[in-house]
Amino acid sequence: MTERLEGCIALVTGASRGIGAAVAVELGRLGAQVVLTARTQGGLEETDDAVRAAGGQASLLPLDLREADQIDAIGPTLFQRFGRLDVLVHNAAVLGKLTPASHIMNDDWTNVVGVNLTASLRLIRTCEPLLRRAPAGRAVFVTDAVARQPHAYWGAIGATKAAMEHLVLSWAQELETTPVRVNLFDPGRVRTRMRSAAFPGEDPATVPTPDTVAPALALLCLPAEGRNGALVKV
Ligand code: NAP
Numbered sequence: 287m288t289e290r291l292e293g294c295i296a297l298v299t300g301a302s303r304g305i306g307a308a309v310a311v312e313l314g315r316l317g318a319q320v321v322l323t324a325r326t327q328g329g330l331e332e333t334d335d336a337v338r339a340a341g342g343q344a345s346l347l348p349l350d351l352r353e354a355d356q357i358d359a360i361g362p363t364l365f366q367r368f369g370r371l372d373v374l375v376h377n378a379a380v381l382g383k384l385t386p387a388s389h390i391m392n393d394d395w396t397n398v399v400g401v402n403l404t405a406s407l408r409l410i411r412t413c414e415p416l417l418r419r420a421p422a423g424r425a426v427f428v429t430d431a432v433a434r435q436p437h438a439y440w441g442a443i444g445a446t447k448a449a450m451e452h453l454v455l456s457w458a459q460e461l462e463t464t465p466v467r468v469n470l471f472d473p474g475r476v477r478t479r480m481r482s483a484a485f486p487g488e489d490p491a492t493v494p495t496p497d498t499v500a501p502a503l504a505l506l507c508l509p510a511e512g513r514n515g516a517l518v519k520v
Pocket residue numbers: 299300301302303304305306323324325326327329349350351352377378379380401428429430431472473474475476477478479480481
């Protein structure tokens with residue numbers, strides 16, 4: 287029988303669409319109460335409907351991951367509301383403009399670094415105390431192959447994903463002797479808004495849908511997951 291997440295609280299960033307929405311549905315299906323975050327209220331409501339349709343329960347926490355105070359408040363808010371956090375999935379990211387490194391504009395750099403890297407640190411800081419208190423705290427950070435295989439014009443997202451991976455793997459080592467398990471997940475090509483923006487000429491019908499990768503990510507959230515500091519690729 288598949289292990290389940292009944293009684294667990296799972297926070298999913300970037301849950302308004304794409305991979306984050308599919309992961310939220312999968313975690314809800316496994317019995318978790320899913321806390322959905324992103325900026326777009328309408329998208330969060332659609333994901334909420336989808337989680338409920340799958341038999342799960344969700345709560346909405348609209349926020350902008352570039353706003354430091356909003357992220358710092360997540361841990362205290364979850365503690366006040368639920369008294370616990372069992373699963374953190376940091377999936378939200380931005381592509382930024384694909385452009386030569388010498389052409390990257392300051393605003394775009396600040397945006398990409400803010401969402402893809404600085405928010406990761408702030409999520410680690412605000413969530414660690416609750417994850418440590420959980421019987422089987424789990425954290426999964428979604429990454430991209432470009433972190434390890436640099437491509438022309440992909441410098442901003444590639445640099446931030448590489449730095450995020452380094453930070454997360456360092457954190458995993460720090461938690462090695464605790465029950466918390468921290469891993470990276472690389473979904474490969476997935477049919478989302480980000481994918482269309484990166485590859486506008488690609489036929490979306492040839493790209494796997496988010497629901498096909500969500501179960502593999504959800505496995506990393508289960509109490510039985512023993513890996514720590516792993517990079518799991520689809
Ligand atoms: P997506 O459809 O563009 O979704 C991105 C999510 O991030 C949205 O829910 C968006 O919500 C949220 N987000 C962006 N900026 C935010 C901000 N400032 N504050 C809060 N939330 C913000 O992208 P996706 O393809 O599902 O990507 C999900 C993850 O998979 C990313 O980490 C990406 O790097 C990774 N990935 C994707 C692919 C692929 O082929 N799709 C391949 C490799 C890795 P709002 O706009 O509503 O705020």
